[in-house]
Amino acid sequence: MIQEKKMAYTNPVEGITNIGDPFVLKDEDSDKYYMYATSAASIGFRVWESDNMVDWEEEGLAFDSTEQEKQWATGDFWAPEVIKHGDQYMMTYSARNKDGSLRIAVASSSDPLGPFTDMNADIIQEQGSYIDGHIFIDDGIPYLYYVKDCSENIIDGNHVSQIFVQEMTEDLTALKGDPQLLLQPDQEWEGLQDDYQWNEGPFVLKEEDKYYLMYSSNYFASADYAVGYAVADNPRGPFKKAEENPVLAKDLENGISGPGHNSVTIGPDGETLYAVYHTHTYPEAPSGDRRMSIDKLHFEDGKLIIEGPSYKEQKISLGRE
Template sequence: MDSMKEQLVISYQNPVGGMTEIGDPFVLKTNDLYYMFATSEPSRGFKVWKSKNLVDWDDEGLAYDHEMQPEEWATGDFWAPEVIYHRNKYFMTYSARDRQGHLKIAIAASESPSGPFIDICKDIVRQEGSYIDGHIFKEDDGTLFFYYVKDCSENIINGKHVSQIFVQPLNDDLTQLVGEPQLLLEPDSEWEGLDADFQWNEGPFVIKHQEKYYLMYSANFFGSADYSVGYAIAEHPMGHFIKAEENPILVKDLEKGISGPGHNSVTTSLSGNDMYIVYHTHTFPDNPSGNRQMNIDRLYVEDGKLKVDGPTANKQYIFL
């Protein structure tokens, strides 16, 4: 391999980064660098890791520290941070438990992807109940759409605890949702655990490809080996989304030591030519828990269908 190819191609083997005790990994590409945010210790905020190649990651410390906020509105359960670049700033969406015991989704802002992020809105959904897993999709014209999960902890339907995915437009300064909530997805397939008392469609993430919108999501309990990824397709960010018949597209492979692959994000190579799915798996597949690690595999669209070259545990290549 010559020096030019060494700059463009890097080999790796999942899991990547060497970090454990994380979950819900989100990767932001900005200024030819990658930043990874995750549910992580310490439990008062979110750390950030930086990379030049998606494989080798440096711990940059806390990007969001709740103890440094103007108001310490939350008591714990800081989950699922995501960051976008908009109007020359970086905005983080995350969920945490408020002092009344409900899970709420907040928005924080920073001049840098490494932080510090400062809260600008502590409850973007502003509805009764618990809400998690905020995801912001930015349309080509800059319009923002906010996807979120009505959490099963307080959402009981026909005697079942159910997590559902909703969407609303988001105003340009990221402080207020617009219009009425639109229900997009809820558990309705056998692989999504319909017999269980607790059911999940969560971790929404949207990509656009050839004027179609692909809404990726995770189903089943995150602490279960059966935690998996599916997707749905629509002609508009607000739906109507139709789940793919071939779901799920990312599932466990216990023979390879892969358990509970899910809650993904998507990033691209530095050239923008290749897509990669970023997801967590259980650090100890024989004893699945909240202890998780980061994985990366190739993601692509073929004949209108979203496909993953994974989950993998052997040597792979990233084309930067």
């Protein structure tokens, strides 16, 4: 008799703390999971490995800026993401350059554990600060979604973070064409009354010919940091934000503060989608010290639904046996 095998877990997963912006790659070659995060912000990024998305083992530095031939960045290594492309693993990340601006780089490795080596240390040629690079490939065409950071982007006297998209070259090491503005703060929950406003952390999913652009808004060290999404018929937009935003938000009564900057991966059963996100380690004193949580994600009548943020025991399907 074939039975579904399940495993229990409770958020935050594995007790990993002092991280942010968790990105989980399911590697089809090894059938393992790899988690990259803002985690060693002065020099690079650590990586964790798992067989089941619940039990994680730290495996050291995946990217070490001190080992690069050209050490272009001075710190603030943020938001790494990794995808498999051909026989290489490609990492996007942001860091601060010697001029004080945040820039997006692309690095590669033949192993998901690294070491990753810079291929292009400044993929966006426009001036300003840019963060949160996310690669999405649709019908063979690669796109980079990224954020023009509010630190240097001033609109009508306010510091505003905006999400753009631009096509990439086939080898994922450069951009081509013109950038297309997709999202900027315009819903009330996104802090429109504040001098600093954010739409950041883009992540794209495709479901039944619709494109779902997930993003985070509000200050990362605020309990109000939360996740919303927008929908389009084309990866270049135009995207329309969901009226029910945010779809992942604080639950201070149960110790959940600032859930955000998510990625999405497929569970061990090969079917179930999971949103991977961070929350504040100390809800009473939100900061850059964050921890990882995972919750199921599904689509219903064209809407994206995250079954969280959960704090009670959950079951993760490991497949059938």
